[in-house]
Amino acid sequence: MKNIVIGRYVPGKGFLYTLDPRTKIIALLLLMAGTFIIDELIHMVVAIAMIGIILLIGKISIRRVYLGLRPLLFLLIFTFAFQILFNTQGELLYEMPLYYSPLTIGLVALVVVTWMLTKKYIRFKLIYFLIMVALSLFIFSTLNEPFVFGQGAFTVYEDALQMALFIMLRLIIIVTLSTILTITTKPTDLNLGLESVLKPLKIVRVNTEEIAMIISIALRYIPTLLDEANKIMLAQASRGVDFQEGKLKEKVMQIVSLLVPMFIISFKRSDELANAMEARSFVPGQPRTRLHQLVWKTLDTLVIIFAIGFLFGSIYIRVMV
Amino acid sequence: MAIKFERVSYQYQSIDKRGYLAIEDVTLSIAGEGEFITLIGETGSGKSTLVQHMNALLQPTEGRMNLFGIKIDKDTKRQKKVKLNPIRKQVGLVFQFPEYQLFEETVQKDIIFGPRNFGVSEAEAIKRAKEVIKVVGLDESYLKRSPFNLSGGEKKRVSIAGILAMEPDILILDEPTSGLDPMGRNALLKVFNDIHEKLNKTVLIITHDMNTVYEYAKRVLVMREGVLVYDGDPLQLFSRRNIENWNLETPEILKLQKALQSKFNIEIDNYPRSKKALFEAVKEGVKQ
Numbered sequence: 207m208k209n210i211v212i213g214r215y216v217p218g219k220g221f222l223y224t225l226d227p228r229t230k231i232i233a234l235l236l237l238m239a240g241t242f243i244i245d246e247l248i249h250m251v252v253a254i255a256m257i258g259i260i261l262l263i264g265k266i267s268i269r270r271v272y273l274g275l276r277p278l279l280f281l282l283i284f285t286f287a288f289q290i291l292f293n294t295q296g297e298l299l300y301e302m303p304l305y306y307s308p309l310t311i312g313l314v315a316l317v318v319v320t321w322m323l324t325k326k327y328i329r330f331k332l333i334y335f336l337i338m339v340a341l342s343l344f345i346f347s348t349l350n351e352p353f354v355f356g357q358g359a360f361t362v363y364e365d366a367l368q369m370a371l372f373i374m375l376r377l378i379i380i381v382t383l384s385t386i387l388t389i390t391t392k393p394t395d396l397n398l399g400l401e402s403v404l405k406p407l408k409i410v411r412v413n414t415e416e417i418a419m420i421i422s423i424a425l426r427y428i429p430t431l432l433d434e435a436n437k438i439m440l441a442q443a444s445r446g447v448d449f450q451e452g453k454l455k456e457k458v459m460q461i462v463s464l465l466v467p468m469f470i471i472s473f474k475r476s477d478e479l480a481n482a483m484e485a486r487s488f489v490p491g492q493p494r495t496r497l498h499q500l501v502w503k504t505l506d507t508l509v510i511i512f513a514i515g516f517l518f519g520s521i522y523i524r525v526m527v
Numbered sequence: 528m529a530i531k532f533e534r535v536s537y538q539y540q541s542i543d544k545r546g547y548l549a550i551e552d553v554t555l556s557i558a559g560e561g562e563f564i565t566l567i568g569e570t571g572s573g574k575s576t577l578v579q580h581m582n583a584l585l586q587p588t589e590g591r592m593n594l595f596g597i598k599i600d601k602d603t604k605r606q607k608k609v610k611l612n613p614i615r616k617q618v619g620l621v622f623q624f625p626e627y628q629l630f631e632e633t634v635q636k637d638i639i640f641g642p643r644n645f646g647v648s649e650a651e652a653i654k655r656a657k658e659v660i661k662v663v664g665l666d667e668s669y670l671k672r673s674p675f676n677l678s679g680g681e682k683k684r685v686s687i688a689g690i691l692a693m694e695p696d697i698l699i700l701d702e703p704t705s706g707l708d709p710m711g712r713n714a715l716l717k718v719f720n721d722i723h724e725k726l727n728k729t730v731l732i733i734t735h736d737m738n739t740v741y742e743y744a745k746r747v748l749v750m751r752e753g754v755l756v757y758d759g760d761p762l763q764l765f766s767r768r769n770i771e772n773w774n775l776e777t778p779e780i781l782k783l784q785k786a787l788q789s790k791f792n793i794e795i796d797n798y799p800r801s802k803k804a805l806f807e808a809v810k811e812g813v814k815q
Contacts, residue, residue, distance in 0.1 A: 437627050438628070440579060440622070440627075442628060443584055444584060444619070445615070445628060445640060446616060446644030447644060448644075462630065463640070467626060467628065467630050470630075471626055474626070
């Protein structure tokens, strides 16, 4: 539970850390918009190269970004495979015959069973999985035995490959950008920036301060609640709840035994917090001053100019080229 | 020995890889019956982490332990063969805050939750609930009430009853008397003492109250910054001069004894255990 990387601040140095949170939020939005406007693979490659340069200058380790991407690996592979399998437009690039015979199906079933049985013990599950998929394809394509049921083909078309890479790169860019934002910005700063960026909404009578306060309290309490959940789990485990095992009915009971104390504690905590805030003269809706004021620097202006340039560049390429 | 620790260390994991060493190199053993132990130490000295090892909620990151014949070390978690659940029936652990475990609609349902998890029949579990609710000093009418409408002290008693109903061999309580009034505290300590004396079970209590340690415990463990610095007789602990170095207080009775000694200039038999014993000792001293 403690390995949630998305949305976690990682202390560090580099120019991205010194940027104003407002700059980072606005730049993120501009860059994302730009990424959505790009519609050619080659331009997308240029865009990702730029992101790579930003990472390099910002001294953010690729490993961190990868950790942020990891929860999306499944989605990435899925979209990739989906495109390759079902998109049949453009030129045919590659064709592989597949023979569906009792022998090959049996062998592949064996591969699947081996995968199910051994995956527990393998550390690099993803690579292992890919090896198994490749092995299955290899079996289907090479063993041309007499008891043939039927024959198919594994084909890769040009558009499919382009589309697959394109979507993958776009997803990677978007997630990387948001990961950069959350890695380099403290939750409190992020919240300050958000409040500031949302200020124009005040004209349409949206209470931005309250929204910002709600977000900052929510962010503040995530680790506390995780900690609490952990303690509740231990307390229930010492009363014989085995969270690893159990049938469906027991599982439901286990979750109830976790959720009820969780809710009770959260309500109690919010009550206490409200009292504590009132005791320190917090009045909702009153204008408040800040201890740490956001300061706009030249670097921020440069970054915004770069982001606007990126957006207009991609619009220009889309429209003119 | 029912519980055996061999050079056990535990490191909490954190983002910055280094982690936080909560307990370090602890070696101790606890018998499955007839012990009354108190565990003391400052907040953050690793007391709670230590007792969470005793029913295998946590597994050591270094060293080995043996709980009722089940060997546990840092590799145990990965091997799914080892069943840890049975240990928790034998070693009952009551957490400091009852809010973490109460969740049922009625007190009775909450008390039978533990025993039911360990395969006790419903009828038998309800019978036990009726017994243990009286043991912790509440009456049977509480069984029908909601655990969330009780006072802090009552919640605490219910949570203790929930563990007692599992009939563990070793009962471990994490600060069972915090937040109770003095009357309630003494009553509850008597309960633990009864469980220890009448049923000959091992009781281990985490406490900050030196009077509890001095009056009830036969053995005391002192934790300091994750290290077990003392394991032995409470009398010897308090006769040492440097307990202040461990930020421990002298029990009231010993303070009173010292005061009497200096005021009346009499010899008093060393280290009386209770008020009564002190009174007798003073009588002896005056006679002489």
